[in-house]
Amino acid sequence: MPFELTILGSSSALPTAERYPxxxxxxxxxxxxxxxxxxxxxxxxxxxxxxxxKISHIFISHLHGDHYLGLVGLVSTMSxxxxxxxxxxxxHSVIQDLVKPQLxxxxxxxxxxxxxxxxxxxxxxxxxxxKKVEVTSFPLKHSIPVCGFLFREQKKxxxxxxxxxxxxxxxxxxxxxxxxGAGFTTSEGKFIKHETLTTPARPPRSxxxxxxxxxxxxxxxxxxxxxxxxxxATFLDDMAGWAAKTGHSTARQAAQIAKLADVKKLIIGxxxxxxxxxxxxxxxxxxxxxxxxxxxxxxxxxxx
Amino acid sequence: MPFELTILGSSSALPTAERYPxxxxxxxxxxxxxxxxxxxxxxxxxxxxxxxxKISHIFISHLHGDHYLGLVGLVSTMSxxxxxxxxxxxxHSVIQDLVKPQLxxxxxxxxxxxxxxxxxxxxxxxxxxxKKVEVTSFPLKHSIPVCGFLFREQKKxxxxxxxxxxxxxxxxxxxxxxxxGAGFTTSEGKFIKHETLTTPARPPRSxxxxxxxxxxxxxxxxxxxxxxxxxxATFLDDMAGWAAKTGHSTARQAAQIAKLADVKKLIIGxxxxxxxxxxxxxxxxxxxxxxxxxxxxxxxxxxx
Numbered sequence: 001m002p003f004e005l006t007i008l009g010s011s012s013a014l015p016t017a018e019r020y021p022x023x024x025x026x027x028x029x030x031x032x033x034x035x036x037x038x039x040x041x042x043x044x045x046x047x048x049x050x051x052x053x054k055i056s057h058i059f060i061s062h063l064h065g066d067h068y069l070g071l072v073g074l075v076s077t078m079s080x081x082x083x084x085x086x087x088x089x090x091x092h093s094v095i096q097d098l099v100k101p102q103l104x105x106x107x108x109x110x111x112x113x114x115x116x117x118x119x120x121x122x123x124x125x126x127x128x129x130x131k132k133v134e135v136t137s138f139p140l141k142h143s144i145p146v147c148g149f150l151f152r153e154q155k156k157x158x159x160x161x162x163x164x165x166x167x168x169x170x171x172x173x174x175x176x177x178x179x180x181g182a183g184f185t186t187s188e189g190k191f192i193k194h195e196t197l198t199t200p201a202r203p204p205r206s207x208x209x210x211x212x213x214x215x216x217x218x219x220x221x222x223x224x225x226x227x228x229x230x231x232x233a234t235f236l237d238d239m240a241g242w243a244a245k246t247g248h249s250t251a252r253q254a255a256q257i258a259k260l261a262d263v264k265k266l267i268i269g270x271x272x273x274x275x276x277x278x279x280x281x282x283x284x285x286x287x288x289x290x291x292x293x294x295x296x297x298x299x300x301x302x303x304x
Numbered sequence: 305m306p307f308e309l310t311i312l313g314s315s316s317a318l319p320t321a322e323r324y325p326x327x328x329x330x331x332x333x334x335x336x337x338x339x340x341x342x343x344x345x346x347x348x349x350x351x352x353x354x355x356x357x358k359i360s361h362i363f364i365s366h367l368h369g370d371h372y373l374g375l376v377g378l379v380s381t382m383s384x385x386x387x388x389x390x391x392x393x394x395x396h397s398v399i400q401d402l403v404k405p406q407l408x409x410x411x412x413x414x415x416x417x418x419x420x421x422x423x424x425x426x427x428x429x430x431x432x433x434x435k436k437v438e439v440t441s442f443p444l445k446h447s448i449p450v451c452g453f454l455f456r457e458q459k460k461x462x463x464x465x466x467x468x469x470x471x472x473x474x475x476x477x478x479x480x481x482x483x484x485g486a487g488f489t490t491s492e493g494k495f496i497k498h499e500t501l502t503t504p505a506r507p508p509r510s511x512x513x514x515x516x517x518x519x520x521x522x523x524x525x526x527x528x529x530x531x532x533x534x535x536x537a538t539f540l541d542d543m544a545g546w547a548a549k550t551g552h553s554t555a556r557q558a559a560q561i562a563k564l565a566d567v568k569k570l571i572i573g574x575x576x577x578x579x580x581x582x583x584x585x586x587x588x589x590x591x592x593x594x595x596x597x598x599x600x601x602x603x604x605x606x607x608x
Binding site: 013014015016017020021039040042043046047063065066069070072073076077080081094097098099100101102105106 | 317318319320321324325343344346347350351367369370373374376377380381384385398401402403404405406409410
């Protein structure tokens with residue numbers, strides 16, 4: 001039952017020798033969702049031993065190069081490998097104009113379709129949903145339109161207690177109704193409550209991806225109680241003025257959002273290349289929100 | 305007096321965890337020339353501790369993604385770093401259509417011009433020349449138009465022997481003429497030959513970059529006697545048929561070109577990702593041309 005985030009790139013606009021531009025892959029029950037696709041994403045995927053062919057949904061927060069310039073290379077490699085599944089890209093509508101000439105140039109060779117889904121940068125919107133997972137986009141606050149993404153397992157039905165099925169001899173055809181909330185009346189006319197027959201389902205797990213953004217409190221409401229929050233922290237708090245001006249956050253501000261949202265765990269990343277050490281980011285954030293971790297390329301964060 | 309090649313990427317179309325797509329940087333007397341610019345080139349440059357701002361001439365062999373998809377990211381980073389020098393890109397004219405939307409999207413932020421120089425894919429052509437270096441493009445043989453590049457130091461003038469200047473009391477104003485081939489007549493009317501007054505200049509060093517290409521003998525004439533030849537070797541010789549069909553070479557064929565051209569040293573690279581070990585490439589090539597080396601990301605090859 002994996003719910004597992006792999007950091008593929010954790011730098012800000014300027015990559016370093018250790019940190020690639022932003023990209024992450026979230027494995028939710030063996031569905032692989034890519035969040036941002038900076039230059040070198042396909043190389044990071046190989047390093048993390050994640051099969052490129054497993055990815056068919058790509059979410060691009062915004063159109064700064066460090067968040068999307070790996071897209072054409074990734075698509076091109078998928079095609080060279082002969083993959084047949086269509087790729088869905090959720091991004092600003094302008095992305096099509098930006099990558100179209102390059103995709104058209106390899107289009108003759110493309111073995112699948114690339115389908116673009118324009119994001120709404122004004123309000124939250126469910127952009128993907130299947131039996132197991134739902135993805136919601138929501139606006140952030142940056143120098144150009146940006147969306148964050150909330151990945152959440154669908155609410156699960158409660159588990160029926162096996163011993164109750166045997167004890168009350170519940171017919172199979174009634175099981176689904178009980179899972180959906182009904183009780184059960186025995187042949188003797190005794191009514192057994194739903195709560196007696198079932199154990200509650202494991203609460204749906206969730207992950208929120210917030211980059212790039214200035215400190216923006218409305219986010220806290222949307223990512224409320226998430227199991228895991230990634231929030232950018234480009235600067236330390238002594239540069240809060242510059243952070244606001246450039247549409248970025250400080251480590252302290254990321255922690256404040258995590259605290260407001262009462263999430264379980266915070267990961268900070270997108271560190272400016274000007275900092276030689278990122279240790280002060282952790283210290284600053286932990287003062288506000290102790291369950292903070294630093295994003296590092298290749299790291300895996302699991303929600304059990 | 306550096307003449308130094310750094311391998312930034314040595315994979316073929318599919319990068320691996322160890323090998324980036326094709327890119328190299330040649331330092332000729334502190335002029336830095338980039339040959340191809342695959343995805344991740346800016347990251348490799350950082351890893352090799354080569355200052356991105358030193359590069360102002362970029363040569364793109366052809367428009368397959370693994371040879372040019374790092375260009376926009378590199379240009380974008382140069383601009384973010386505030387560089388002011390214009391960038392010259394030597395490539396197929398179509399490259400402008402491919403990268404224009406992405407460059408235009410950051411154009412407002414671009415702190416310099418990107419100047420494109422279309423290549424001639426029909427015949428060799430001097431495409432760059434200054435006091436110290438000359439670069440010639442020449443056609444290769446692939447599934448789409450490809451150029452190789454020959455980087456050569458300009459022919460140097462001979463060195464005047466200091467002791468001759470003193471002995472014959474040669475006036476400073478005559479030095480340049482002697483360097484250009486003249487002799488010297490003393491005040492007593494004695495003619496001293498040019499060869500007596502000078503020592504020959506060090507022969508100009510040269511490097512040839514040949515990728516992607518099928519086995520193509522005309523290349524040997526162009527890269528004749530080069531100090532260093534990089535020639536692609538995508539496959540081993542048991543796949544010579546497939547190599548020819550896809551416009552690539554085998555290790556044996558690369559070595560044959562090196563032998564025909566009588567170069568001093570051969571580097572092979574662009575290995576297909578299907579090979580787990582590249583050792584057999586070296587063995588196969590060395591049978592024909594013993595002075596063969598394998599390209600590895602980060603390696604430096606110096607010509608003294």
